[in-house]
Amino acid sequence: KNQVEQSPQSLIILEGKNCTLQCNYTVSPFSNLRWYKQDTGRGPVSLTIMTFSENTKSNGRYTATLDADTKQSSLHITASQLSDSASYICVVSDNNNDMRFGAGTRLTVKP
Amino acid sequence: EADIYQTPRYLVIGTGKKITLECSQTMGHDKMYWYQQDPGMELHLIHYSYGVNSTEKGDLSSESTVSRIRTEHFPLTLESARPSHTSQYLCASSGNRAPYEQYFGPGTRLTVT
Numbered sequence: 001k002n003q004v005e006q007s008p009q010s011l012i013i014l015e016g017k018n019c020t021l022q023c024n025y026t027v028s029p030f031s032n033l034r035w036y037k038q039d040t041g042r043g044p045v046s047l048t049i050m051t052f053s054e055n056t057k058s059n060g061r062y063t064a065t066l067d068a069d070t071k072q073s074s075l076h077i078t079a080s081q082l083s084d085s086a087s088y089i090c091v092v093s094d095n096n097n098d099m100r101f102g103a104g105t106r107l108t109v110k111p
Numbered sequence: 112e113a114d115i116y117q118t119p120r121y122l123v124i125g126t127g128k129k130i131t132l133e134c135s136q137t138m139g140h141d142k143m144y145w146y147q148q149d150p151g152m153e154l155h156l157i158h159y160s161y162g163v164n165s166t167e168k169g170d171l172s173s174e175s176t177v178s179r180i181r182t183e184h185f186p187l188t189l190e191s192a193r194p195s196h197t198s199q200y201l202c203a204s205s206g207n208r209a210p211y212e213q214y215f216g217p218g219t220r221l222t223v224t
Contacts, residue, residue: 002153032210043117043201043215044154051210089154097211103153 003027004092006102014110017080021105023073023090031097035064035075036089038104044089047075080109114138117202117216124192125224132187132219134202142211143185146201147171148218154201160185192223 007022025033032051036044048057048064050073056065061078077084090102115136124130136143141162146154146169156169160179174196175189185204189196202216 034213036215041199041218041220043203043218045215046212049210049212091213093211099156099213101153101155103151106151 002103003100004090004102006088006090006105008105009103010106010108012108012110013080015080015082019077019080019107021075021077021088021090021107023075023092023102025071025073025090025092025100027092027094027100029095030068030071031093031095033064033066033073033093034091035062035073036091038087038089040086047088077107080107082109082111085109115202115204115214115216117200117219119219120217121220121222123222123224126191126193128192130189130192130221132200132202132221134185134187134216135183136185136204136214136216137183138204138206138214139182140204140214141182141207142205143179144203144205144213145169145175145177145185145187146203147173148199148201150199158187192221194223197221197223 004025013019034049035047038044047062050066063076066073087104089104093099118133143160145158148154155171157173158177160166199218201218205211205213
């Protein structure tokens with residue numbers, strides 16, 4: 001069983017709408033959690049990185065939250081654009097900096 | 112935009128051929144990684160390096176090999192390509208200080224026929 005589970009597996013929304021992606025993890029001891037955006041055929045690009053003490057972090061229209069007690073994170077996208085269509089990957093690192101990747105959520109934004 | 116490069120971007124090659132996927136970074140990062148990713152699936156770590164002359168196998172068993180003779184260069188070699196090697200290969204490097212931000216190259220899409 002993967003130590004990082006993401007949901008939903010895929011999501012289709014209309015341009016301009018908001019959406020929230022979920023990430024649950026069991027990685028321990030926890031060091032940090034990152035959200036990446038991966039366009040088709042490209043390498044992932046970092047959106048946010050949060051450590052244990054951080055509850056929320058924003059990067060433009062992207063806002064990530066972290067609840068280290070329940071081991072859950074979310075990525076909220078506001079006012080979606082067509083260019084937001086991509087896979088969003090949650091990555092959790094332990095204290096040895098070993099990274100565990102989620103399978104990603106495939107987001108499609110339609111006009 | 113991260114300074115990490117991969118060549119070729121796309122490669123179609125016949126079974127049994129030897130191939131080398133190139134990866135280089137100009138950020139002076141000590142740590143470099145190779146991941147394998149099938150379409151719609153998560154990334155799997157196949158090799159990593161903590162510096163020159165350091166190479167380790169990752170979580171996913173791979174028939175490929177790597178070398179790290181120079182800090183900026185981390186090539187991956189398949190001695191005899193097989194159709195099962197068809198996949199996307201992503202190279203990454205990470206900073207030398209916490210939180211060790213990881214930067215990815217654009218990837219090489221390998222197809223073995």
